[in-house]
């Protein structure tokens with residue numbers, strides 16, 4: 001496992017990390033979480049991602065209980081959480097990054113995680129109605145109070161990120177240091193095009209999500225939706241169209257000869273492809289069972305095998321012309 005600087009910060013994150021969206025509480029209880037986090041940690045993972053909204057707060061509770069059982073030294077790992085959607089249908093508590101919500105939000109997350117601080121606190125989405133300056137000040141204060149160490153953004157536009165950085169610089173506040181964007185073989189354009197200047201000019205980090213497009217890139221959906229997959233879970237019907245899209249499935253099938261040549265699985269190939277991008281600080285993997293963690297962690301060994309020639313063949317399958325991705 002390699003450790004990459006989170007943008008231009010001094011902190012280094014494992015190139016593969018582990019997140020709990022969908023899985024913790026819905027598919028994995030505390031015991032399963034302990035098994036999976038332990039498998040990831042033993043493989044070298046030092047960063048575990050979560051969010052207040054995952055399973056309505058239960059995902060943080062499961063991770064907190066798992067961390068307690070695991071008893072790792074606090075300095076040996078990083079935990080993140082994210083705030084935006086909120087847990088209560090109430091004015092000022094839904095879809096917002098206002099100061100009150102952020103402060104109450106971090107307090108609730110720390111309680112559920114049974115931690116004194118998180119290492120990374122993300123604004124889970126941009127809030128078009130709260131001034132960015134208010135959000136920046138609140139995040140700065142949360143860091144000053146020792147409740148978070150760094151802060152970042154998730155799915156903010158490049159303009160919003162730069163605005164937050166500039167406000168922080170103007171007032172000598174803690175700046176956001178990393179974005180958490182989607183990035184996988186199917187969804188690469190925003191990462192490559194919109195964010196490139198933010199990575200280059202501001203040394204912004206990136207911890208990328210859904211590297212397997214929710215499992216589509218594992219090849220498991222080639223014969224329909226397996227009963228034990230994310231696609232079959234109640235409440236995730238909105239994923240059906242993308243998981244059964246014929247064109248997408250054909251592209252996944254076309255990757256098979258490459259994975260066979262490299263002696264790896266499709267999941268490892270898709271994760272390794274994400275690792276090849278130098279602007280990726282960490283690829284946040286997800287898993288519903290420990291075998292998947294063991295399989296996915298080996299992607300780190302596959303990445304060096306992706307030569308420029310192999311990457312070009314992959315681009316052809318996904319109909320990417322060189323200049324499109326530059």
Ligand SMILES: NC(=O)c1ccc[n+]([C@@H]2O[C@H](COP(=O)([O-])OP(=O)(O)OC[C@H]3O[C@@H](n4cnc5c(N)ncnc54)[C@H](OP(=O)(O)O)[C@@H]3O)[C@@H](O)[C@H]2O)c1
Nearest residue numbers: 019020021049209210211212213214215229230286287288
């Ligand atoms: N910031 C954001 O807005 C945002 C959004 C989404 C996610 N995230 C973060 O990113 C993390 C990863 O996202 P993701 O869970 O969508 O990642 P993903 O890698 O695209 O999908 C993970 C899912 O694919 C299946 N899978 C994984 N490895 C497999 C393997 N080797 N063989 C077969 N199936 C496999 C599992 O689902 P099944 O076994 O159930 O099929 C697993 O839960 C999340 O946990 C979260 O921390 C952040």
